[in-house]
Amino acid sequence: MSNDIEDDSFTMPLGRWSVFYYGVGHMxxxxxxxxWFTYLLLFLTDIGLSPRNAATVMLSGQIADGFATIFAGELIDRFGHFKIWHGAGSxxxxxxxxxxxxxxxxxxILATCSSTVETISYSTFAAIFNVGWAATQVSHMSMVNCITLNSTSRVVLASCRNAFTMVANLSLYGIALIVFDVSSAETHDDIENQYRWIAYVSIFIGCCFVGVFHLGTKEPRSKIGVQGDCHARISWAYWFQKVLYYQVALVYVLTRLVLNVSQAYLAFYVINDLRMAQSAKALIPAIIYICSFIVSVVLQGIAWNGQRLKAYYSAGGILWMFCGAAIFLLTRSLSSFIYAISIFIGIANALMTVTAVSMQSVLIGQDLNGCAFVCGSLSFLDKVSCGLALFILQSFQSKLSFI
Structure with missing residues (x-):
């Protein structure tokens, strides 16, 4: 009788506070x-690292994140304890x-300014950061299905998390806008102080919300099926035999490449090429993210099917190509037009991201017992490919600097 009551409560809609407590857990x-994506490469090159060494730091973090995502998902599936994984990762x-x-x-400690020591140091902490990031991400995402069986509440939980993702990004750009505007950056020490303040304030804000999450969210009980029925886990080989897996993987990886690489180099372009004010490093990404969020909300009201997913994804890709061409042709005298271009970049980002993620759901279909592997493997491909792309581009930039 008690089990029936518990299962009934497990299928009831969640209250607003429960949704709020969960939603802030990824801040x-x-x-x-x-x-990481907006300012890391700019910070490392500004303090004296070569573009190639800066890319090595980024690559070490991305590879660590990719492998940690797969291992964290497997271990959490086996042993549970979502909040412990989330807290340790945080x-x-x-x-x-x-x-x-x-x-x-x-x-x-060693009283040296060796670029090799600097690269190893930053790479080590970058790898540790991304291992923790992966543990927090996987535990927080997989927790949704164990908090409730109510399908509407699951959508609400995901929507709340996405809303606070916007809050987190805008908070960062707000912090950066203030720091870049009120402080000068004439020496390496000044530059380090600027980014140190941005990082410390961001960590403080994020940790406050992590505390709220852990105080307000109970450890969910792992469940297998609504009535306790057990379904066999799907072998990884099952997905590798599906052509659709490779198609979705290609779409998802290309989408993440466009978003992450453009985000990483936008600050370089604004400062080094267009010679805009330091505050533009924060203002332009904020415009992109606000526009992307608005379009994402609008897209939620559309009835989706396979053809519509393809059409909207293609529209986003074509729009991004026009934006890329406009950026390539933009001159310093017309630098103010980057604000208008950033609006369309935000729209294109939303069109591509929403449809690419939705294609994962089409791939998974009813094979819910294999969804963790699909998400983890695609995330692995995303992290490694982005890291390699940034490394290659930075290495190319390093060669150009000697010409």
């Missing part, structure tokens, strides 16, 4: 990820991220 990850994120933007600690 630390979101705000640090925005800082601690790693906070400590290591403050070290990534907090200066080279081994350099101070």
């Amino acid at each position: 630390l990850n979101d705000i640090t990820a925005a800082c 601690i790693l994120v906070a400590v290591s991220f403050s070290s990534v933007f907090g200066g080279c600690l081994p350099c101070k």
Whole structure:
């Protein structure tokens, strides 16, 4: 009788506070990820690292994230304890991220300014940061299905999380806008202080929300089926035999490449090529994200099918190509037009992201017992490919600097 009552409560809609407590649980990850892709390469090159060494730091983090995502998903599936994984990952994120933007600690201990020591130090903390990030991400995402069986509440939980992702990104760009506007950056120490303040304030805000999440969210009980029935886990080989898996993987990876690489190099372009004010490094990404969020909300009201997914994804890709051409042709005298271009970039990002993620659901279909592997493997491909792309581009930039 007690089990029936518990199952009934498990299928009831969640209250607003339960949704809120869950939704804020990814704020630390979101705000640090925005800082990672937007400012890491710029920070490392500004303090004296070569473009190739800066790319090595980024690559080490991306590869660590890719492998950690797969292993974290497998271990969480086996042993549970979502909040322990989330808390441990958050601690790693906070400590290591403050070290990534907090200066080279081994350099101070060894009293050396060797670029090799700097690269190894930043790469180590970047890898630790991404391992913690992966543990927090996987535990928070997989927790949804164990918090409730109510399909509407699951959508509400995901929507709340996405809303706070926007809050996290805009918080970062707000912090950066203030820091870049009120402080000067004439020396390497000034630059380090700027990014250190951005990182520390971001970590503080994220940790506050992590605390709210852990205080307000109960450890969910792992369930297998609504009535306790057990379904056999799907072999990884099952997915590798499906052509659709490779098609969706290609679409998803290309989408993440466009978003992450453009985000990483936008600050370089605004400052080095267009010679705009330091505050533009924060204002332009904020415009992109606001526009992307608005379009994402509008897209939620559309009845989707396979053909519509393809059409909207193609529209986003074509729009991005026009934006890329406009950026390529833009001159310093017309630099103000980057604000208008950023609006269309935000629209294109939303069209591509929403449809690419939705294609994962089409691939998974009714094979719910294999959804963790699908999400984890696609995330692995995303992280590694982005890391390699940034490494190659930075290496190319390093060669150009000697010409």
